[in-house]
Structure formats: C-alpha cells, structure tokens
Amino acid sequence: MTEKTTAKTVIIGVGNEMRGDDAAGLHVVRSLRLDDVQLMELPGEGSELMDAWQGCGEVFVIDAARSGADAGSVFRLDATDEALPRGFFSYSTHAFGLAEAVETSRNLGTLPEKLVIYAIEGKQFAHGSELSPEVAGGVAQVITHISDEAQHA
C-alpha cells in the first residue's frame, strides 16, 4: 500500500472506513479518475504518511476535519510552506497524525515538492455510521477541485 510510485502526482485519502465522515478522504480517492496519478488509502498514522510522501513531487492529501465549521465545508491548505493549524484534524486515527506528520517531515527535510491538504469538515464519527449528506457534498466538491488541480499541475 505504501509502495513508491513513478507517478508524478500522489493522492492520499486518509480515514477510517468504519467511522462515518472520517472516511471522507477514502471516498474522494475511490471516485477519482485521473491518468498518471497514484492513488493511496491510509488510516492516518503519521509515520506511514511521512513514508508515503517522502521523495514525491506533488502530493494531495484528503482528510476529515473537526474544526467547528459547518459540516461538509471544504478547506484547501497548502502545507508546502505553511504550518497546518494544530488541532484541526483532531480526529486522526492516532495521536501522531497528519498535522504532526507534516511538521515533522518539514523539520526532517522530507516534505514533497508540493503538498496540498484538502480537509472536509465532518459531522458524525460514530462507529458504523454512514457518510453524512453534507460531507457527501464536500466529497463531490473535492473530487472536482483535485481533478482540476492535478491535471493542471
């Protein structure tokens, strides 16, 4: 799953399939239809993310957020030069999650040339719950944004 790719662009969906809106990133990746792009699904454990994007050119990561915004809101964060807001992805599967992985990679000099995070505000994260309609709307928006951005990269 974390095998290196020769593709210029890597798109990583992060989430837990069994916890409702937490799976938003996985839904995006499963619906993308792009050429010469490697798609990956990861649970969100930080060291694995760092390993996945090290040495890559352009990387997009899609994750669910819990920032207090309206459910389904979409945020585009360019992590290449700017730190991610802390606590934004508080629902990462593990305590060493996406935000920690980005900043640790920055300190170690292992960030990809370009790293863009799409965050979709979630609403329901209970075990066994479905994707909420609001987040399904956010997923559709991100699919459109990334399809456009990755093709024009």
Next chain:
Amino acid sequence: MAKTTSRIIKVDELARVEGEGALKLRISQGEIKDLQFRIHEPPRFFEALLRGRIYADAPDITSRICGICPVAYIMGSSQAMEDALGVRVTGPLRDLRRLVYCAEWIESHVLHVFLLHAPDFLGYQDAILISKDHPELVATALRLKKLGNRILEVIGGRAIHPVNLKVGGVHKIPSKAEVQSLAEELKWAIETSEGLVKAVSAFDFPDYSYDYNCVAMRHSDEYAICEGRLVSSKGLDIDIASFEEHFSEEHVSHSNALHGVADTGKPYLVGPIARYNLNFEQLSPLAQATAKDCGLPRMIDNPFMSIAVRMVEVLYTCQEALRLVENYEEPDAACVEITPRAGEGFGCTEAPRGICYHHYKLDDQGRITFAKIMPPTSQNQKQIERDLWGVVERYMDLSDDDLKWRCEQAIRNYDPCISCATHFLKLTVDRD
C-alpha cells in the same frame, strides 16, 4: 502553591494516547478527594458481533479492534480457535507467527517511545519539536518503525490489519527469499537499538514507585510472546484456561471501559515492566547486558522507566526477528487441516501493552456461541488510576500545569490503547 487553595485541574483532551479518555481530579486542603480516569469512547460490542459467525472470521474481525496491535487480536483469537478445534500450529508456521509478532512490538514500541512518550522526558510538547532539535533521532526512530511495518507486510500481506494470517496458519507462504531480505535491515536495527536503549535510559525518571502485582505469560523456552502459562509476582502460575478464575472485569460508573481486577480485589500490572520483572533471564544476553550497563535495576518498580523497558524489548525483538529470519524454511503446508466441531478454547498472547486474553465457544458447525476478550488496557486501567493517585500525592506541590503534565506522563507510561479498552483523554483537576 499553598496547599489550602482549592484546585480544579482538567485535562479535557489527553494527547498522545490512542482513543478517547479523560482524567478528572479534585483536590481539597492538599488532599485528593476524587480521581477518575474515564474512558468515554463508546463500547463497540465486538463480542456480540462475533456470535453466530464462523470460527474462521474471528481473527479478521477482532483485528479491527486496534490499528496499532492487530496482530495481538489475530493471534489470540486464532490460538483460542485452534484450542477449541484441537489443532496445533508448530514448526515454521509457529516461527512465522513469532516473527510477525516481533514486528508488531517493534512498530508499536518505537511509535510510543519516540513519538508519543519521549517528549515528556525531554520537555517538549510533542514529537514535532523533538524533530526540530534532534532530527537524526526522529529519523532513526522512523526507520526502525518502518522495519516493523516491512516485516508485517512480508508476512502479513500489509502493515495495518494484516490479511495473510488465519486460524491454523497463513493463506500464502512467504518465500524464503522475501523473509531473508529482512536480515540486513534487522542487523542495522540491533546495533541502533542498543544505542537507543542507552539514550532512553539516560532520561530523568520522575521519582515514584509502587509494589506492583506483575502478571505476564511465561514460556519454558523463550521470552514469552505468543504462548505460555500465566505467572505473577505474587506467586500465581496457571494455565491460561484458568484466567477467569483469578481475574475479572468490573464496571465502574465513570468509565465505558471495564476495569480488570485480580482475585485479591486489587489492581494488577500487565505489559513491558511486568514481562521484564518476571522473565528478565529469558531476554537475550545482549538485551540483559545492555539493560544492566544502562543502570536499569533487575526489578523495576518505577512505572516511568517503562519507556526504557520498551526499548530493551525492541532490542530483544530485533535480535529474535533476525534469528527467526535466518533460520526460516518454508513450511510444507500453509495451514494445518481443520474440521469444524463443537468446543471451547482459550488464547492469550503478549500484546505490546500486555496480555490480551480470548475465550470462545463453538457449536458443532464451528459457529461462535460465546466470545470474551480482555485487552491489556482494560486490565491496566485500575492500576493506572492507582498510579495516578500516588503520583498526585507525591507531586501535589507542583503548579496545576506541571501537575497536569506529570499526570499525563504517568498515563502514557501505559501506552494506553483506549480504543482497545472500549474505546483522547480529557484531564480535569479540581482543587478546592
């Protein structure tokens, strides 16, 4: 700080632990009035989910209890099913199981030691800040952890929730060449781990000790990981089938996780310190010598030293993994033959955080009629509360912020996998 002041300290979201939990602490006139370690992730009813399923489903379903230690659940449930079905897994298949379990220890321990717990000892809020000041240390830890993942991929098919392991053996036999390709990195890992034991052992450990009732598995021939009897520092020595006669779970109103209690009615300790105290002589000569050289006592009663013990165990499991890799011969069959039948079976293995107990009953079709699982964090929960009580008494004079940090550090001694226990930690300290 004057002891007469009322204090309310809250940790609403305990970071660097796995799952959701909280600590509430009320101190009045310099005395602890109330201390509750709460786990409020909802219970997930895995045991009920298993009832009516065929025996072979148990490893894949229970492995979903935890993304960090899925192997513990796969192995414990497989072993219990094999016990119920009257089969044994031996030879190279058993060796593969021990190898994949070593990988889980390496991965889980290294994650906890360097990315979650070390910041407490080095005075950093988190691992990001360590990586700024000590990038080589973090890069080394990440390489070590990646080796654990790599072994899991080779044997288990993938690093998270491995898919190649099953009741009776494996789905596909890993080739000798694939397994032996792990050797070079393991040699690097042994040398590196030795240095890391020294680095971690030099941390400043807060002063605190407790006379623990340590409980761990013991095996006559090896440092117990996958199988053995259950022993305790209070003289217990039992077959795993007798576990429930000596240990039980109780509900407490302030937590969604069950608390484990020994038959003495008191808490007990499972995990790295328990294993080290009970089975030190079965560690490799290098692991024993390194621990001694680093000044670690033969019997550890300071829970803050658990971080060093984890690193000793990483050194040991890297050596053990290399031994298993170098001696690996492909088995003749991927799996032992199994005929479904009615039965009752028990399984118990040493998960990175301590013993993980499984008990199942099957009907004559091999369908599960009863399931009981006791993960290590449930078993340790009562002991965590007891430690917190002692740590707060010992460090009462610290400022609220420092006391809060010390409490979090004490909880992280257990690398609590709250997701496993039911199921982020919040800390509340009230002083009035």
